[in-house]
Structures are given as structure tokens and as C-alpha cells.
Amino acid sequence: MRAIVYFHYGPPEVLQLAELPKPVAKEDEVLIRVHAVEATKADCEMRAFKFAVRWIWLPMRLALGIRRPRKPVLGGYFSGVVESVGARVSRFKPGDTLFGSAGMRFGAYCDYICLPQHATLAPKPDTLDFEQAAAVPLGALNALHFLRKANIQPGERVLINGAGGSIGTFAVQIARSMGAEVHAVDSPLKAGMLHALGVSRFFDYTKEDFTQNPQKYDVIFNMVARYPYGKAIAALKPGGRYLMGNPPLLSMLRAMLTPLFSDKNAYFAFAGETEEELLTLKRMIEAGQMTPVMDGVFPPEDAAEAHRRVENEERLGAVVIRMGD
Ligand SMILES: NC(=O)c1ccc[n+]([C@@H]2O[C@H](COP(=O)([O-])OP(=O)(O)OC[C@H]3O[C@@H](n4cnc5c(N)ncnc54)[C@H](OP(=O)(O)O)[C@@H]3O)[C@@H](O)[C@H]2O)c1
Known part of the structure; x- marks a missing residue:
């Protein structure tokens, strides 16, 4: 073969x-x-x-x-x-x-x-x-795994950092299907594609820092390895959840301390990739809730x-x- x-x-x-x-x-x-x-x-x-x-x-x-x-x-x-x-x-x-x-x-x-x-x-x-x-499977299994951890409620505001990649494009669609308002950060090349997927606000990371935006977030899902941990936590609303797809060691240690010293939460993992998640994705795709x-x-x-x-x-x-x- x-x-x-x-x-x-x-x-x-x-x-x-x-x-x-x-x-x-x-x-x-x-x-x-x-x-x-x-x-x-x-x-x-x-x-x-x-x-x-x-x-x-x-x-x-x-x-x-x-x-x-x-x-x-x-x-x-x-x-x-x-x-x-x-x-x-x-x-x-x-x-x-x-x-x-x-x-x-x-x-x-x-x-x-x-x-x-x-x-x-x-x-x-x-x-x-x-x-x-x-x-x-790669993008959608990972996106679903992380976004479920955040227990997103309809109307919540979610920011996806690195939204234009394999995981991010599914994360945008899954967060939208959960009823969230979705903001996205990526390079300007990806802006049109992300707006077409339903993003309501786009930040070009080569020019803007989303944390300078006065709006705070219920959930931030970060795919960018070295994004400063403290900045992301500061951009969350009280009760906000920070999801890290690709965390450096120090961010993982800080994630364990965050819920002890604040009303915010941080989560990192290697996504488990289960059959149940894959079947959920099949149903969502067939129902027209997302597409690769x-x-x-x-x-x-x-x-x-x-x-x-x-x-x-x-x-x-x-x-x-x-x-x-
Ligand atoms: N935890 C887990 O279980 C797990 C599982 C799979 C993958 N991962 C990791 O997660 C990461 C993302 O995976 P992926 O497959 O989605 O990668 P990807 O397809 O390369 O997507 C990453 C996106 O982030 C953008 N980006 C780069 N620098 C940025 C910045 N400073 N601010 C905002 N956006 C930026 C990239 O755009 P540009 O075109 O500008 O670079 C790209 O669109 C990878 O490093 C991968 O190893 C983790």
C-alpha cells in the first residue's frame, strides 16, 4: 500500500x-x-x-x-x-x-x-x-471538548484567540450554536472567513490587542501558546472561564491557583477525543449547525x-x- x-x-x-x-x-x-x-x-x-x-x-x-x-x-x-x-x-x-x-x-x-x-x-x-x-475530527473534537468545559450559556460573550485555525473555525461555530456572541482574534487574512462563520467582532492581532477593548468576556478560548496569562484573566468578567489549548508550563501552574484567589476559572487539557463527542459532531453537522x-x-x-x-x-x-x- x-x-x-x-x-x-x-x-x-x-x-x-x-x-x-x-x-x-x-x-x-x-x-x-x-x-x-x-x-x-x-x-x-x-x-x-x-x-x-x-x-x-x-x-x-x-x-x-x-x-x-x-x-x-x-x-x-x-x-x-x-x-x-x-x-x-x-x-x-x-x-x-x-x-x-x-x-x-x-x-x-x-x-x-x-x-x-x-x-x-x-x-x-x-x-x-x-x-x-x-x-x-481534529478541530471539532478539540473545540467541543474545551467549550463544553466552559458551560456556555445563551447570550454569553466568548472570545476565541487563534480563531482562524483548525480548532478555532469549529470553536466559532460551536460557541455560536451554544447561543454565544463570538469575538475572534487572528491575522487579517482570516477576517472575511470568520465573519462568514458568524463572528460579530474581529481583532487583527498584528494591529490590535483585544484586552484593550473595554468589553469583558464570559469565556476566552486561547489557541496561541505564549499569550500572556494575566492579560487573558484580566479580560474576563467575574465568573469568567479561561480555556487554554496550548499552555506553557507557567500558565498551567497559574491556572491551578486562579480559582483559589479569584472568582474566575482556568482550564487546560489534552482533549480526550471520545466516540460520544464524534457522534455529537456528526449530528450537529447533519443538522446544519456547522461545516468544515x-x-x-x-x-x-x-x-x-x-x-x-x-x-x-x-x-x-x-x-x-x-x-x-
Ligand atoms: N490541548 C489539546 O488537546 C490540543 C489538541 C490539538 C492541538 N493543540 C494545539 O493547539 C494549537 C492550535 O491548533 P490548530 O490546529 O487550531 O492550529 P492552527 O490551525 O495553526 O491555528 C492557529 C491560528 O492562530 C493564529 N495565530 C497565530 N498567532 C496568533 C496571535 N498572536 N494571536 C491570535 N491568533 C494567532 C494563526 O494565524 P496565523 O496565520 O497568523 O499564524 C492560526 O490561524 C496548536 O499549537 C496545537 O498543537 C492542542
Whole structure:
């Protein structure tokens, strides 16, 4: 089978198209023919071994491989069709269309992937094609996980910092579906797209600091690694909640102290990515409450180009690699 592999950490050119043996499903696994896979910011960070927060370096090096990547195939978020199932699989059957997450197993940048039947998998939304479906799980699972923690009430004001990225574009739509008024911060390139998603106020981070705005927020969801913690907390209303997708170590320590010394709360996590969340997203998409924003679809031989597109920060929406015909 075809697979996009990398044997060294480095620039996009380390990605190559290669032939690997087709996997065989074990008793409790499903073999999935991958049709499309998102090229994510996290894939690029792992390929280059460059992360926005420094504390992550050691745990990631131990997890991914000290001298070179232990698993040569990246890719966590995909859509496809069940090709065969192991003897003990009851959840899926050959021919089922799926979307989901391979999580830290990676391995979706290829024609076939084997996953346990209880991995984060769900039937593909009927209203999306395979490329669109592959663009959902990373951004939408993370956005839903964090925004649920904030227990957003209708009419609350929510600010999303880094709203134009994979997670942010879904966070805008999910917060709106929860009844919030949504403000967004990102580069000016993303302004039109974010207004089209329903943002009522846009801040260009190259010119404006949203914390200088006199309006305070019930919830701030921050995707930007080094955003000053104190500034974000000061921009919250009493009872406000601060959600951090990508926190430095010091911000994590301060987050534990914030509820002890103020009436505000702060939350950080690695989002769990559950089947229940994926099924909720499928329902929301089919009900027309949100849709993936697509930047471009690349063939597997142009995987390096797809990573460049993600890294040059000019994309408007998801970059997807099409593995299927
Ligand atoms: N906690 C978790 O479980 C979890 C899970 C997945 C990912 N993450 C992390 O979360 C982060 C966001 O993920 P993503 O996939 O959404 O990334 P992404 O697609 O790259 O989106 C980040 C967005 O933030 C914008 N941005 C950059 N600097 C900014 C600033 N100073 N102020 C406001 N906006 C700014 C970027 O715009 P530009 O074009 O200007 O750069 C981009 O639109 C990543 O670092 C990722 O590793 C965390």
C-alpha cells in the first residue's frame, strides 16, 4: 500500500511516498481504507520536531523517538471505508463509511489503517464528502471538548484567540450554536472567513490587542501558546472561564491557583477525543449547525506541499490529503 513516510525530523521534504505492507486486522480491529486525511499543525510540529511550547519537547521526544521518528507514518484524523473486520468486531462491518481519530497511534497518511473497534470512530456524516469529513475530527473534537468545559450559556460573550485555525473555525461555530456572541482574534487574512462563520467582532492581532477593548468576556478560548496569562484573566468578567489549548508550563501552574484567589476559572487539557463527542459532531453537522472550512486538497505525492501550506499560515481552513481514488 502507499504511505507517506518520514524517517528523520526536518522540513516538509522529509516526507516521501513509499510502499509499505498492507496491515491485517487483529481480532478486535477494523481495517479501514483511508480516503482522506487532514494535514494538521500538530503533524507539522511532529515532523519538524518544533513545538510552540517548550515543556512538551522531552515527553514528545520520548513518545515519538529520541534519534528519529519511531513510527514513520503521521496522520491522526481521517475518513474512509471499512475494508474488513476482526472476528470479535461487532461495531462495524465491511462497507461502513467512517470518520475519526487514530489519536497518538498516528498512521493515517496511508492507504490502509488498522484500529481497535473502540477507537474514536463514528459513521461519516451523510452531508459531507470524504475530504470534508477528514477535516472535522481534529478541530471539532478539540473545540467541543474545551467549550463544553466552559458551560456556555445563551447570550454569553466568548472570545476565541487563534480563531482562524483548525480548532478555532469549529470553536466559532460551536460557541455560536451554544447561543454565544463570538469575538475572534487572528491575522487579517482570516477576517472575511470568520465573519462568514458568524463572528460579530474581529481583532487583527498584528494591529490590535483585544484586552484593550473595554468589553469583558464570559469565556476566552486561547489557541496561541505564549499569550500572556494575566492579560487573558484580566479580560474576563467575574465568573469568567479561561480555556487554554496550548499552555506553557507557567500558565498551567497559574491556572491551578486562579480559582483559589479569584472568582474566575482556568482550564487546560489534552482533549480526550471520545466516540460520544464524534457522534455529537456528526449530528450537529447533519443538522446544519456547522461545516468544515476547506482550504485545499492535495494528492499524496504532494504531501510536502500540503505541509508547506499548513506552515506558511496563509490557509483559510483545513488542508487535506486525498488517499482514495
Ligand atoms: N490541548 C489539546 O488537546 C490540543 C489538541 C490539538 C492541538 N493543540 C494545539 O493547539 C494549537 C492550535 O491548533 P490548530 O490546529 O487550531 O492550529 P492552527 O490551525 O495553526 O491555528 C492557529 C491560528 O492562530 C493564529 N495565530 C497565530 N498567532 C496568533 C496571535 N498572536 N494571536 C491570535 N491568533 C494567532 C494563526 O494565524 P496565523 O496565520 O497568523 O499564524 C492560526 O490561524 C496548536 O499549537 C496545537 O498543537 C492542542
